Amino acid sequence: MTEHIHAPGLFDAEARIEKVECLGMTFESDEARRAYFLEQLWEKLKDPEFREIEGFPIGTDADILAISDPPYYTACPNPFLKAFIQHYGTPYDPETDNYHREPYAADVSEGKTDGIFTAHSYHTKVPHKAAARYILHYTNPGDMVLDGFSGSGMTGVAAQMCAKPDPDFKYSVETERQAADLPTVQWGARRVVLNDLSPAATFISANYNLPFDVNAFEREATRILQELKQEIGWMYETNHTDGKTKGQINYTVWSEVFACPECSTEIVFLKEALDLETKRVRDSFPCPNCSVELNKDRLERLMETLIDPATNKPWQRIRLQPVLINYSVGKAKYEKEVDKADLQILQEIEQLPLPAAIPTNAFPIQEMYHGSRLAPKGFTHIHHLFLSRAAQALGKLWSQAERVEDIRLRNVLLFFAEQSFWTMSLLNRYRPTGYSQVNQYMTGVYYIASQHSECSPWYILVGKLKRLVGAFQEFRAILNQAYISTNTAANLRLPNQSIDYIFTDPPFGENIYYADLNFLIESWHRVKTDAGPEAIVDKAKQKNLFDYQHLMRECFEEYYRVLKPGRWMTVVFHNSQSAVWNAIQEAMLAAKFVVAGVRTLDKQQGSYRQVTSTAVKQDLVITAYKPSQSLENNFNLEKGTEEGAWNFIRTHLQQLPVFIADRGQSEMIAERLDYLLFDRMVAFHIQRGATIPLSATAFYAGLNQRFPSRDGMHFLPDQIAEYDRKRLTVKELLQLDLFVNDESSAILWLKQKLTTKPQTFAELQPQFLREKTWVKYDREPDLRDQLLAENFLCFKGDGKIPRQIVSWLKQSSHYREKIRQIEGDTPSNNGLETNDSELLNAAKDHWYVPNPNQAEDLEKLRERALLKVFEEYRQANQKQLKVIRLEAVRTGFKRAWQDRDYTTIINVARKIPENILQEDPKLLMWYDQALTRAGEE
Numbered sequence: 001m002t003e004h005i006h007a008p009g010l011f012d013a014e015a016r017i018e019k020v021e022c023l024g025m026t027f028e029s030d031e032a033r034r035a036y037f038l039e040q041l042w043e044k045l046k047d048p049e050f051r052e053i054e055g056f057p058i059g060t061d062a063d064i065l066a067i068s069d070p071p072y073y074t075a076c077p078n079p080f081l082k083a084f085i086q087h088y089g090t091p092y093d094p095e096t097d098n099y100h101r102e103p104y105a106a107d108v109s110e111g112k113t114d115g116i117f118t119a120h121s122y123h124t125k126v127p128h129k130a131a132a133r134y135i136l137h138y139t140n141p142g143d144m145v146l147d148g149f150s151g152s153g154m155t156g157v158a159a160q161m162c163a164k165p166d167p168d169f170k171y172s173v174e175t176e177r178q179a180a181d182l183p184t185v186q187w188g189a190r191r192v193v194l195n196d197l198s199p200a201a202t203f204i205s206a207n208y209n210l211p212f213d214v215n216a217f218e219r220e221a222t223r224i225l226q227e228l229k230q231e232i233g234w235m236y237e238t239n240h241t242d243g244k245t246k247g248q249i250n251y252t253v254w255s256e257v258f259a260c261p262e263c264s265t266e267i268v269f270l271k272e273a274l275d276l277e278t279k280r281v282r283d284s285f286p287c288p289n290c291s292v293e294l295n296k297d298r299l300e301r302l303m304e305t306l307i308d309p310a311t312n313k314p315w316q317r318i319r320l321q322p323v324l325i326n327y328s329v330g331k332a333k334y335e336k337e338v339d340k341a342d343l344q345i346l347q348e349i350e351q352l353p354l355p356a357a358i359p360t361n362a363f364p365i366q367e368m369y370h371g372s373r374l375a376p377k378g379f380t381h382i383h384h385l386f387l388s389r390a391a392q393a394l395g396k397l398w399s400q401a402e403r404v405e406d407i408r409l410r411n412v413l414l415f416f417a418e419q420s421f422w423t424m425s426l427l428n429r430y431r432p433t434g435y436s437q438v439n440q441y442m443t444g445v446y447y448i449a450s451q452h453s454e455c456s457p458w459y460i461l462v463g464k465l466k467r468l469v470g471a472f473q474e475f476r477a478i479l480n481q482a483y484i485s486t487n488t489a490a491n492l493r494l495p496n497q498s499i500d501y502i503f504t505d506p507p508f509g510e511n512i513y514y515a516d517l518n519f520l521i522e523s524w525h526r527v528k529t530d531a532g533p534e535a536i537v538d539k540a541k542q543k544n545l546f547d548y549q550h551l552m553r554e555c556f557e558e559y560y561r562v563l564k565p566g567r568w569m570t571v572v573f574h575n576s577q578s579a580v581w582n583a584i585q586e587a588m589l590a591a592k593f594v595v596a597g598v599r600t601l602d603k604q605q606g607s608y609r610q611v612t613s614t615a616v617k618q619d620l621v622i623t624a625y626k627p628s629q630s631l632e633n634n635f636n637l638e639k640g641t642e643e644g645a646w647n648f649i650r651t652h653l654q655q656l657p658v659f660i661a662d663r664g665q666s667e668m669i670a671e672r673l674d675y676l677l678f679d680r681m682v683a684f685h686i687q688r689g690a691t692i693p694l695s696a697t698a699f700y701a702g703l704n705q706r707f708p709s710r711d712g713m714h715f716l717p718d719q720i721a722e723y724d725r726k727r728l729t730v731k732e733l734l735q736l737d738l739f740v741n742d743e744s745s746a747i748l749w750l751k752q753k754l755t756t757k758p759q760t761f762a763e764l765q766p767q768f769l770r771e772k773t774w775v776k777y778d779r780e781p782d783l784r785d786q787l788l789a790e791n792f793l794c795f796k797g798d799g800k801i802p803r804q805i806v807s808w809l810k811q812s813s814h815y816r817e818k819i820r821q822i823e824g825d826t827p828s829n830n831g832l833e834t835n836d837s838e839l840l841n842a843a844k845d846h847w848y849v850p851n852p853n854q855a856e857d858l859e860k861l862r863e864r865a866l867l868k869v870f871e872e873y874r875q876a877n878q879k880q881l882k883v884i885r886l887e888a889v890r891t892g893f894k895r896a897w898q899d900r901d902y903t904t905i906i907n908v909a910r911k912i913p914e915n916i917l918q919e920d921p922k923l924l925m926w927y928d929q930a931l932t933r934a935g936e937e
């Protein structure tokens with residue numbers, strides 16, 4: 001079957017008659033293909049069941065059809081996805097499947113200035129070249145990639161650019177991989193399913209990922225901009241200072257007008273605050289009338305009553321006044337104050353009727369987090385955000401683009417035009433020191449500043465057009481590679497086990513209110529997001545962190561369903577709150593994914609480092625896999641048995657990288673450390689409703705017996721040779737940073753210290769005090785009586801000197817000789833029997849790490865002590881416990897879990913303040929799973 005890289009355009013006569021293959025059918029032309037599938041979509045839209053899908057965008061059939069280009073893109077759930085997979089996917093066959101990849105653990109850092117990346121902005125974007133590195137690593141050409149939260153579709157661009165990478169990118173990927181000793185990648189396009197809840201997002205995505213005739217686009221866009229000039233160019237003319245030449249306005253600066261709180265004089269903010277010489281806006285300035293010192297907080301807001309151009313009724317809005325004009329005469333740029341003639345033109349424009357294309361619908365202010373920033377200033381409807389002149393320009397621009405008959409070309413023209421909406425709205429701030437006034441709105445919020453740059457459409461779009469054409473000449477999307485759907489990721493409508501890899505960048509907590517922000521552009525398309533299933537924390541929409549976690553869990557469960565077993569998912573996370581981080585991890589684990597590594601972008605060093613604590617401060621990349629079917633099947637049979645646990649560890653170790661090196665240093669692979677392996681084993685059991693068959697000590701002992709270790713990390717026997725060989729190639733092993741911020745991390749820290757060297761309390765205490773940053777609600781255990789006494793042993797000066805202390809003493813030549821004389825050439829494993837007072841004194845009061853048998857006894861004692869504390873919490877009558885020993889709660893939850901006593905977990909969890917529960921990943925896990933299990937029973 002041959003596919004045509006085909007981009008029909010208005011003037012592309014040849015392309016029009018070329019036959020097109022699509023989903024196994026041959027069409028006489030691309031128009032015929034489109035007509036056929038539009039008809040099918042139209043039929044589908046009449047089906048009430050289809051329209052009832054949760055998250056179905058809000059819009060009429062006609063408006064949805066107008067921007068859709070089926071089967072590739074639909075501004076609603078895409079009913080052709082299954083057919084796409086059937087035709088181009090490879091079915092999963094457990095018998096023949098031999099896929100294996102180690103997680104991608106190399107450095108990834110990519111800039112955000114690439115031409116195609118900036119071709120259309122979105123509230124957050126992942127650089128496609130970063131995504132492409134992951135896609136190249138995890139997939140082969142033709143594989144099916146998925147991004148369920150695809151935003152502007154950068155994952156699609158990444159998947160497609162693997163076919164024809166630019167030479168610099170290709171070179172850097174190949175050299176990086178060679179340096180890191182990673183297998184060579186196979187170049188070639190991957191297919192991709194892009195999905196997002198928001199039609200504004202999928203519309204951008206579709207225009208990035210579906211081919212179009214770039215020359216035809218350039219010609220049409222140029223024509224539209226020229227015709228716009230002929231029609232409304234007069235609105236953007238101003239008199240040059242020579243009194244005869246007409247200047248072309250680039251932008252007009254508007255200022256909010258306030259009142260002085262002392263003398264009520266009107267204050268044109270920018271006139272008083274802007275220092276024309278330095279171009280800085282002063283924080284404070286004197287009132288021109290009464291000289292009292294003023295600043296932004298002291299000024300009183302003034303409202304003016306206008307006639308709303310949509311309703312012709314009075315409308316109150318903050319007072320705004322034009323003050324400065326930046327204009328060009330030929331190539332020279334000038335600045336002037338607004339004069340009478342300018343005001344007259346503005347008055348004339350105000351008399352004109354509002355163009356029909358301008359949306360006049362209301363913002364859902366009550367349900368918007370930023371509603372309180374808009375409504376009090378008078379901005380309650382979309383058209384309020386545009387000054388009269390901007391409304392005339394945009395209205396005309398939009399309807400010109402909408403009039404283009406060819407759907408593909410029309411869509412790309414709308415994609416081009418919508419780039420100017422935010423800049424042409426009152427959200428665009430005046431930045432006197434900015435190189436350009438374009439895109440000067442505050443990202444991620446609806447914020448109307450006191451100074452506004454009202455830019456001309458040509459100032460925004462002429463340069464943009466050139467850049468867009470350049471970028472799309474280089475990046476050419478390929479037909480039939482990307483299918484785009486507008487839907488919730490919780491219901492992707494894809495077949496089971498059909499996806500080879502997931503790269504995804506979900507919304508993170510409450511940073512960015514996508515549905516609210518996309519409302520502005522979606523109002524122009526008249527197809528809007530159904531914010532119901534939006535995964536977000538948003539007070540205004542009554543969604544808290546638990547709701548977010550729940551929504552994300554549904555989406556991850558859907559990811560789990562559609563991903564082939566043994567395949568990978570990469571999740572990008574930008575948020576600095578550990579509670580949100582914990583929620584997303586729990587959602588992922590509850591969906592049965594297994595995390596194989598977390599790395600963070602170190603912006604200063606430009607490299608990714610592993611993350612081992614919940615203290616998240618940077619952007620993270622989480623790598624997780626869907627366990628193989630045989631592991632899940634065997635686990636079901638062996639659930640809760642030791643063999644089940646070791647089987648899991650065996651397959652988990654198989655999935656982890658064996659060796660990671662960077663600039664001559666090798667990295668400690670956190671996931672291979674005993675305590676993280678223990679945590680993963682516990683999580684694996686809990687998420688599958690199983691009891692945990694091994695205590696920590698038994699687990700560590702079993703791990704040591706079964707899996708050889710190097711540098712504190714555990715390996716499968718057949719991985720050891722590779723590690724040893726590669727370890728010889730580097731000088732240094734980079735240690736992990738350990739944060740001491742709770743009881744379990746403190747124990748790990750002490751273990752690390754005492755393994756290297758037995759120490760006295762006096763030696764340990766100052767180091768401990770320096771390291772620890774305890775969270776205040778967690779009751780801090782006493783270092784000597786609890787942390788040390790419950791987990792380690794101290795040599796009191798009588799009996800045998802423990803082996804570990806003897807080994808340490810032997811580091812001194814003096815003691816070495818003495819010890820040699822006592823024990824000869826056959827040292828006993830049980831320690832050193834001696835009366836030598838010098839040796840006994842040297843060893844006395846040193847804390848050391850217990851051997852496995854001693855550790856088991858200690859663990860039992862410790863567990864008993866912690867359970868006693870937990871029992872107090874369980875019986876406490878207080879509604880909320882204030883300061884809690886979290887380790888006691890973790891231990892209590894574990895015991896209750898083993899006893900299937902979910903009620904105890906739920907009841908005690910409810911006594912713990914919500915934020916504490918959300919800050920602790922382990923408590924959150926027990927609680928979340930107890931809720932699930934209790935609901936099931």
Ligand SMILES: C[S@@+](CC[C@H](N)C(=O)[O-])C[C@H]1O[C@@H](n2cnc3c(N)ncnc32)[C@H](O)[C@@H]1O
Pocket residue numbers: 122124125126127148149150151152153154155195196197198201487488489490504505506507508514515533534535536555
């Ligand atoms: C961080 S952005 C993705 C940005 C994207 N990586 C890019 O480069 O443009 C997250 C996206 O998730 C979408 N979203 C939120 N809840 C969703 C849900 N339940 N299903 C699908 N998409 C959702 C938002 O509309 C937003 O576009």
